[in-house]
Amino acid sequence: MSSLGRKTGRCIVVPTDFQQPARRAFGYGIKLARLLGVWMEIVHVIKTPYDMPGPSQYSRYLDTAKTSALLELARLTRIAKEAGVQVEPSLQFGVPDACILRRANHVRAEVIVMGTEGRTGWDRLHIGSTVEAVVRQAPCPVLAIHGGLARDVVGHPARVKLARLLVATDFSPCADQALQAVSALARLTQAKVCVVHAAGKGASKKDGQRKLNVLMEELRRQGLEEVEGFWIPGEPIETILSQAARWESDVVSVGTQGRRGLSRLVLGSVAEGVLRRAGCPVLVVKNAHRLSVPMLDTKGDAQADDAHH
Template structure:
């Protein structure tokens, strides 16, 4: 792991995400980029983050944007001063753009290995890094996304839950899950949630989970079949039972009408659990 991206709106949740990113960077030797995207109520391409004004902007827009950029850069500097880096290389960027577009472009251009984001969850949808914007990054990012809600002063991962249907597609994400497990030396609990609507025998499911573990060379793991009425509830209940520090899930990243029809358990978990969630998009 070499590059970690932390989008920030300077909220408490975003600060929590930065603190977790620093803990991961210390373990992996990765560098961090802090990114804040200034999105005006009337998005305009007439400004750059350096304060340069392009042709076509009016006086009121100039004053508003220059003051906003000045205040934003001061907030960024204060954030960096607030947390000791202990040798972690931290760079920062303030840009005028659409948040999701800039985050996706930064992931690609900077070859980002991990995005760490703050989230309030299912309430307060009027802020930058919560609700639909977090879900959009989870759904569309080409690298793993770690979503954090609460402060973790000493971020440690000892017990990890990997929830899946363990079909072939999981192979696209398993190496990234293994890497995160290895960084912390954690125990991985593979779990299949058995629901009334898609019930399978425990013996068959256990065999499927063990086959997955052997196929991908997993170590320090357990295999589990957990019965519940709904998949999301089952994952949350199982995670509580094993006192999980992290939930890992793959997401298909569906968008538009297909997403509305199928829903996304990974995105629902990001909204509803207090446990950090690591998601990896599979095609």
């Protein structure tokens, strides 16, 4: 594997609370780091308690939590290094989402990979306040991994599948960012790509299909051989989710408009709906984020993970 990750400073951030969803996300983090030739920062946040009765109890709490966290971080660091990934552990204290976002900004992360508490039924509508806050305010794309989907305990990168990538498009600039991110990832993994457009009432099928054909031709010019496009009438969220399940997608990618200030706290309704309910990992790509999706945009020396097995 290339060592260009450290030389160029390119990095991905993988937050962890050491629970099942985070363990699964860790496997995806290793997979992506190896594919992209970047280094990985593993972030654990010890929450600041607000109900400690006194300084001595607070000190004991921090000592115990810190010791336990450092042991777990060391274990994950060892696993990543054994997988050929350059890695740095980071122990933070405070509010989890604020700490994760601060680290992502500090290292100029190209992508954040994190687990969610996604389950089946109504529970899956609540993906966790930390994940939602990070996705809404992140300076880069976020790959969210539903913990409820995991069959393996550790989330071994060899079990991570990136062979079937679905991207939703409404032909907007932010959707194009998601499309280009998926295209670059597909070139690294030789994945099949499915482009889906959910057409609203009164939409012209002829016009929509023409735009889809243009996108697919562009993807083929970029080197993708297996590309499918679907113009499907219907409500966007349900259409995307249904097609993702039907097509057995390994990842669904959606673009959303990133803005400055308070408006950045409002994630696009389609992206949020897909993120909360998808039966597979979701890559949320913003249009106005700082890095303009250079992540997943390298071929060069980065090697496909499967070449290491």
